[in-house]
Amino acid sequence: MYLKIKRLIDIVLSLIGLIVLSPIYLILIIAIKLESRGPVLFKQKRVGINKTHFSILKFRTMKIDTPKDTPTHLLENPQQYITNMGKFLRKTSLDELPQIWNIFVGQMSIIGPRPALWNQFDLIAERDKYGANDIQPGLTGWAQINGRDELPIERKAKLDGEYVEKISLWMDVKCFFGTIISVIKSDGVVEGGTSVKKVKED
Template identity: 50%
Template sequence: MKRVFDLLLGLAASVVFIVPLLIFALLVKLTSQGPALYWSHRVGRNNVLFSMPKLRTMRVGTQVVATHLLRDPDQYLTPIGGFLRKSSLDELPQLWCILRGDMSVVGPRPALFNQENLIEMRTEKGVHVIRPGLTGWAQINGRDELPIPEKVALDAYYLRRQSLAFDIKIILLTLIKVLRRDGITH
């Protein structure tokens, strides 16, 4: 049932957002050197790596670490990178991963391949067995501001409480967070 929900919502969102995605991809290309998309190696279901696209918000050559680990991350942003991040529009290409089955609409956000502590803690809690999501319970309860142990606790809570109704609640709360730009540090 969850996979059917993901496919239907992913297809609908792809139709709605294809034109804005193409416009923002063009703007990324016109305002900075490098490709419009950045493909990030992420940890998926059962800790299997997959490639996840995002609209590129950082300059080519920026160190591959979680943004909060960069010293003065704003210096690495492309001219429209700040806007794309604050509006969460940089995440639109991940609809591709939902359609492919690498991601779900709702689930724990996929860890970077080098976030070993986060990966280990999620594995200990059994969170690694579910597909990562475009949004999740941790995203609406702190997003970038959460320490890793709290993020993992929220991911484990989601694992235990998964349901279509809970997913719908998370999606609606995510829309509110995105519109308010809550919990976004860069």
């Protein structure tokens, strides 16, 4: 029952977000175009509900010659690929704003496991153990407020499983406000899998 209510909440809040945040979208689009050549939006194949694939949307934060389908933390010297505007977008998580459209059209939810890259087979397999591939992926989730990039795959998948087991309005409220706190504090944002908290993995 809650999943139907959850989808309704996603539609209403994402529509409000698209309207209210439109001035910010415009400012960020202009800033991205002024700094570097290439498209404003970055599209990447991700794993959706029941392991279907969809194109996640982000504001582009990296140069157009960056290797494709590689998590930032696996790149050699990732800082060389990130634009100055991209550093700001990643630090503030504003690069994720276009995913409000993914939520509105039903490819994602506001709260849920972060969608894995199509080739993150180890994470996908680990999530299978907990049923975490059987619900809509989210803009943010239980794992994101409990470690984010600092977490090993096994721990991240287990936290995603805990969310699936306890999914409820209260759980979503905790994730939502926990995310706001984490973004303000830049918790768990790690460059290259080290303890240097600079660059996001996903």
